[in-house]
Amino acid sequence: MGRYILRRLLIAIPTIIVISFVVYAILALAPTDPLSAFGADPRVPPEVRANIRHQLGLDDPWPVRYVKWVSSLAEGDFGISFMSHSSVMDLIKQRLPNTLAVVGVAYVIGVLLAIPIGMISAVRRYSVFDHVATTFAFVGFSVPTFFTGILLIIVFAINLRWFPFIYDSTLVIDDVPSFLQQVKQSIMPITVLALFDTATIARYTRAEMLEHLPLDYVRTARSKGLKEQVVVLRHVLRNSLIPVVTLVALGVPTVFGGAIVTEQIFRVPGIGELLVTAIGNGDTPVVTAILLIFAVLVVLFNLIADVMYAVLDPRIKYA
Amino acid sequence: MRWRSALAVSFSAVILAAACAQSGTTTTSAAPAATSAAPSGPTALFKRGDGGQLNILYWQAPTILNPHQATGTKDSDASRLVIEPLASWGPDAKPVANGLAATIPTVANGGVSADFKTVTWTLKPGLKWSDGTPVTADDVVFTFQQIADPATASTTNDNTVGAKIAAKDASTVVVTYDSPNPNFYQWGVGTCCGILQKAQFAAFAGAKFKDAPGNLKPIGTGPYTVTDFKPGDVVTYAANPNFRDPNKPFFKTVQFKGGGDAESSARAVFQTGAVDYAWNLQVAANILQPMIASSTTGKMLSVYGSSVERILLNFADPNAAGDARGEPTTKHPFFNGPDGLTVRKALAMATDRSTVAKQLYGDGLTGKPGCNIITGVPDFESTATTSFCSTFDPVAAGKLLDDAGWKLGSDNVRAKGGIKLKILYQTTVNAVRQATQAIMKTNWEKAGFSVELKSVPAATFFTNTSPDGANHFWSDVEMFTNNSDPDPTSYLNGWTTAQIAQKSNNWQTGNYNRYSDPTFDGLIDQLRKETDPAKRADLIKKANDNLILNVVIIPIVTRTQVTSGISKTIKGDTPTGWDSEMYNIQDWYK
Numbered sequence: 001m002g003r004y005i006l007r008r009l010l011i012a013i014p015t016i017i018v019i020s021f022v023v024y025a026i027l028a029l030a031p032t033d034p035l036s037a038f039g040a041d042p043r044v045p046p047e048v049r050a051n052i053r054h055q056l057g058l059d060d061p062w063p064v065r066y067v068k069w070v071s072s073l074a075e076g077d078f079g080i081s082f083m084s085h086s087s088v089m090d091l092i093k094q095r096l097p098n099t100l101a102v103v104g105v106a107y108v109i110g111v112l113l114a115i116p117i118g119m120i121s122a123v124r125r126y127s128v129f130d131h132v133a134t135t136f137a138f139v140g141f142s143v144p145t146f147f148t149g150i151l152l153i154i155v156f157a158i159n160l161r162w163f164p165f166i167y168d169s170t171l172v173i174d175d176v177p178s179f180l181q182q183v184k185q186s187i188m189p190i191t192v193l194a195l196f197d198t199a200t201i202a203r204y205t206r207a208e209m210l211e212h213l214p215l216d217y218v219r220t221a222r223s224k225g226l227k228e229q230v231v232v233l234r235h236v237l238r239n240s241l242i243p244v245v246t247l248v249a250l251g252v253p254t255v256f257g258g259a260i261v262t263e264q265i266f267r268v269p270g271i272g273e274l275l276v277t278a279i280g281n282g283d284t285p286v287v288t289a290i291l292l293i294f295a296v297l298v299v300l301f302n303l304i305a306d307v308m309y310a311v312l313d314p315r316i317k318y319a
Numbered sequence: 320m321r322w323r324s325a326l327a328v329s330f331s332a333v334i335l336a337a338a339c340a341q342s343g344t345t346t347t348s349a350a351p352a353a354t355s356a357a358p359s360g361p362t363a364l365f366k367r368g369d370g371g372q373l374n375i376l377y378w379q380a381p382t383i384l385n386p387h388q389a390t391g392t393k394d395s396d397a398s399r400l401v402i403e404p405l406a407s408w409g410p411d412a413k414p415v416a417n418g419l420a421a422t423i424p425t426v427a428n429g430g431v432s433a434d435f436k437t438v439t440w441t442l443k444p445g446l447k448w449s450d451g452t453p454v455t456a457d458d459v460v461f462t463f464q465q466i467a468d469p470a471t472a473s474t475t476n477d478n479t480v481g482a483k484i485a486a487k488d489a490s491t492v493v494v495t496y497d498s499p500n501p502n503f504y505q506w507g508v509g510t511c512c513g514i515l516q517k518a519q520f521a522a523f524a525g526a527k528f529k530d531a532p533g534n535l536k537p538i539g540t541g542p543y544t545v546t547d548f549k550p551g552d553v554v555t556y557a558a559n560p561n562f563r564d565p566n567k568p569f570f571k572t573v574q575f576k577g578g579g580d581a582e583s584s585a586r587a588v589f590q591t592g593a594v595d596y597a598w599n600l601q602v603a604a605n606i607l608q609p610m611i612a613s614s615t616t617g618k619m620l621s622v623y624g625s626s627v628e629r630i631l632l633n634f635a636d637p638n639a640a641g642d643a644r645g646e647p648t649t650k651h652p653f654f655n656g657p658d659g660l661t662v663r664k665a666l667a668m669a670t671d672r673s674t675v676a677k678q679l680y681g682d683g684l685t686g687k688p689g690c691n692i693i694t695g696v697p698d699f700e701s702t703a704t705t706s707f708c709s710t711f712d713p714v715a716a717g718k719l720l721d722d723a724g725w726k727l728g729s730d731n732v733r734a735k736g737g738i739k740l741k742i743l744y745q746t747t748v749n750a751v752r753q754a755t756q757a758i759m760k761t762n763w764e765k766a767g768f769s770v771e772l773k774s775v776p777a778a779t780f781f782t783n784t785s786p787d788g789a790n791h792f793w794s795d796v797e798m799f800t801n802n803s804d805p806d807p808t809s810y811l812n813g814w815t816t817a818q819i820a821q822k823s824n825n826w827q828t829g830n831y832n833r834y835s836d837p838t839f840d841g842l843i844d845q846l847r848k849e850t851d852p853a854k855r856a857d858l859i860k861k862a863n864d865n866l867i868l869n870v871v872i873i874p875i876v877t878r879t880q881v882t883s884g885i886s887k888t889i890k891g892d893t894p895t896g897w898d899s900e901m902y903n904i905q906d907w908y909k
Contacts, residue, residue: 044474044476045476045477045827046827047469048469048472051469051470051472052472052474054472055472055526055529080530081382081550083382083383083390083550083551084382084383084534084535084550085383085388085529085530086534086535091550091551094549094552153583157591158586158590158591161591164591165583165586165587165591165593166376166576166579166587166593168553168574168576169549169553170547170549170553170555170574264578264580265579265583267576267578267579269380269551269552269553269578273551273578274551277380277551277578281390
C-alpha cells in the first residue's frame with residue numbers, strides 16, 4: 001500500500017508540471033492585459049505603461065517568464081499579485097477561510113444530507129418521501145445557482161429583511177451573537193450551494209443503492225436472518241458507496257476552488273471570487289497559483305479516492 | 320484630462336424609461352446640508368467619533384491604497400480617506416482648501432506668479448500624520464519626486480510632467496512649470512497628488528516603490544486611518560486620532576466593501592439600506608428609477624463634470640492607399656472638400672441627441688443632451704451653439720445636401736461627382752454605444768448617408784497601436800467619451816494642427832480628427848498666453864464654438880461624473896464632478 005501511494009505520488013509530478021505549463025501558456029497567449037484597466041486614460045501615457053510593464057516583468061518572452069516562475073515556485077514563492085503588489089500566498093490565505101466557511105460548510109451539509117436521503121429514497125422507492133426528495137433533487141441541479149441566489153436575496157434579504165446579502169469578511173466570531181451573525185450572513189449562500197450538492201450526491205446514492213438492492217448477496221444476507229437495518233447499512237450501503245466516494249472525493253478540490261457565481265452574488269470574498277477578478281484583470285500570478293493548487297488537489301484527492309476503495313472494499317488490493 | 324468615465328461606460332443594458340428631467344450641475348433631491356466644510360469649533364455639528372460605522376459599497380474592490388499605484392477609481396477613492404492632496408477640486412471646478420494647503424494660491428493672493436509659472440503652496444500649521452509625527456514640506460517634495468521618477472511607474476506621473484518642486488521652508492513648497500501654465504493647479508490638486516509620508520516610503524524609492532508595505536497600509540493625514548485591508552475585498556478604517564480638525568470625522572469606523580455588481584449595490588442602498596453609499600450605479604434606468612422613487616432609505620447623486628460622449632469627424636482620408644492612409648496629407652472625400660462644411664452640417668442636423676439621452680441615459684440619470692465640448696464650468700459654457708444643435712431635422716439635412724448637388728441615387732445614398740456619402744462609424748463594444756449607433760444610423764440614412772457600423776473592444780479601441788483604434792481613426796466617424804481638467808487649455812490644445820495624430824508621431828497625440836484651422840490654432844495660442852480670467856473664458860468659448868459650429872465634433876450627451884446612491888441620513892456630502900467622490904468624507908455625518 002505504501003509503495004503504491006509513493007508510486008502514484010511520483011507519477012503525479014510530471015502531471016503537475018505539464019498542467020503548470022499548459023496553464024501558463026494559455027494565460028500568456030490570452031488577450032487579457034494587466035494594463036487594460038487604464039484603457040484610454042491619457043493620464044497614463046505610453047511611457048508610463050512601458051515602465052509598469054517592465055516593473056511587472058512582462059518584458060521577457062513568456063517561455064522565459066515561465067522558467068522564472070517555476071524556479072521561484074520551487075522555493076515555495078508563488079509571486080506577487082500585479083494588482084495589489086502583495087504576495088499571492090497572502091491573498092489566498094485571506095480568502096481561504098471565507099471559502100471554507102461557506103463553500104466548505106455547504107459541501108459538508110450537502111454530503112451529510114445527501115447520503116441518508118439517497119438511501120431512504122432507494123429503500124422506500126416510490127414512497128411520498130422518495131417523490132419529494134426526487135423533486136427537490138431535480139430542482140436542485142436543474143436551477144442554476146445564480147437564479148436561486150438572486151431569488152433568495154429578493155425574498156429573504158429585500159422583502160423579508162431576515163438576512164444580509166453583503167457578506168462581511170471582517171466579522172470576528174468570538175461569542176454567541178457574532179456566531180449567529182455569521183450564520184445569518186452565510187445561510188443564503190450555503191443554502192444555494194448545499195441544495196445543489198445534496199441534489200447531485202443524493203441522486204447518485206439512490207441510483208447505486210437501487211442497483212445493489214436486488215442482488216444475490218443482499219438476498220443471502222436477508223435469508224441469513226439479518227435485520228433489515230443491518231442489511232441496508234452494512235451490506236448495501238457499503239457497496240453502493242464506492243462510486244459515491246469517488247464523487248465526493250473529487251468534489252473536495254472544487255470546494256477549494258470556491259463557488260465562482262455564488263461568491264460573486266453574495267459578495268463572499270472567497271477563492272472563486274479572487275480567481276474571477278484576477279482573470280478579468282490579467283493578474284497572471286494569482287490565476288496560475290490558484291489553478292496550480294487546484295490541480296495538485298485534484299491529483300491528491302484522486303489518490304485518496306483510490307485508497308478509500310481499499311478501505312471500503314477489502315477485495316481491492318493495491319500492490 | 321481625466322478619463323475615468325471612458326472606462327466606466329460599462330452599462331449592461333439598454334436604458335428604456337424616462338422621467339425626472341433635470342438640469343443644473345447637481346441633481347440630488349436634497350439640498351446640500353453643508354458647504355465645502357461643515358463648521359467646527361464650539362459651533363460644531365458633531366464631535367469626532369459620535370457616529371458608528373459608515374458603510375461604503377463599491378462594485379469594484381480596491382486592491383491597493385497608494386493613489387500613485389492605483390489601477391482604477393476604486394483604488395484612488397479608497398485611498399482618499401487616508402492620503403490627501405494639497406487641495407481638492409470642488410463642485411464648482413475650483414480648488415477647495417480641504418487638504419494639506421492652508422489656502423488656495425491664486426494670482427490675486429500672490430500664490431501664483433503673474434506669468435503662471437510658479438505656484439507657492441503653504442501647509443496648514445501643526446499638521447500631523449496619523450502616527451503623530453509632523454507633516455513637512457519635505458514629505459510633499461518627496462512625494463512629487465517619487466511620482467516624477469519613471470522607475471516608480473506611478474500612474475499619476477503625467478501631472479508632474481513639465482514641473483519641478485522645491486521646499487522653500489518647512490511648511491512651504493514651490494511648484495515651478497517649465498513654461499507658463501494656465502493650468503497652474505496641474506500638480507497639487509485632486510486624485511493625482513495625494514501626499515505620502517516620506518518616513519514610510521523613503522526606503523522604497525524608485526523601482527522598489529511597488530513593494531512598499533505602505534501601499535497596503537499607508538500612513539496619511541486624512542480623517543481616517545486603515546485598520547485592516549484585504550486587497551480585492553474590504554478596507555476598514557478608524558477615525559484618525561491626529562486629524563487636524565478635533566471634531567472630525569464624525570464616524571468612528573468606516574467599512575469600504577468591494578465586489579458584486581451595480582444592480583445589487585443599488586438594492587443595498589435603495590431597498591435594504593444596508594449601506595450608506597453605493598458607487599457608480601450604472602443600471603438600466605427602467606430598473607433604477609422605480610427603485611429610487613420608492614426608496615425610503617437612499618437617494619441618487621447624479622453630478623456632472625466635463626464628460627461628453629461625442630462623435631468625431633475625420634478630416635483625413637481613412638481609405639487612402641498604403642502609408643498615406645489617414646495621414647494629414649490626405650483629405651477626406653466629403654467631410655473635407657469644398658462641400659465639407661455643408662456635409663458635416665447635414666450630419667449634425669440629422670443627429671438625434673434627445674432620443675439618445677432619453678432612452679439610453681435616463682434623461683438626467685446618467686446623462687443629458689449636450690451641445691458643447693467644454694462643459695461643466697459655468698464661466699466657460701457657451702450658449703452660441705444652442706440654436707445650432709437644437710435643430711434635429713433629417714429632412715432639412717437632406718435638403719441642404721440636395722441644394723449643394725448631392726443627389727439621391729437609386730440606392731438611397733446621396734452622391735456627387737462619383738463620390739458617395741458612405742460612412743463607416745466606429746466605437747467600442749458597449750450596449751449603450753451600440754444602441755446609440757443604431758439611432759444615428761436610422762436618422763443619418765434618412766438624410767441620404769449610407770452608414771456602416773463597427774464596434775471594437777475597448778482595450779483595442781483605446782490604444783495608439785491598433786489600426787482599429789481611436790487614435791488611428793481609420794474610419795469616417797467615431798464615438799467615445801472624454802473629459803477635461805477644470806482648465807481646458809490642454810484639452811482644447813488636442814485639436815490644434817501641431818497635435819495631429821499620424822504615423823510619424825506614432826499616433827500618440829490628441830488630434831485624432833486631423834482638424835487643422837489657423838483660426839482655431841490662433842485662439843489656442845492666445846489662450847496659452849492670456850492671464851486675464853474674463854478674456855480666457857471668452858477665448859475658451861470661442862474655441863468651443865469653433866469646434867461645434869464647424870462640426871469637427873458632434874457632442875451627443877453630457878454624462879454624469881458621479882452616479883452613486885447615498886443614504887438619506889448622510890449629510891455634509893457636496894459631491895463634485897472634478898475629484899474623487901470621497902474628496903470631502905471628513906465632512907460627512909448623520
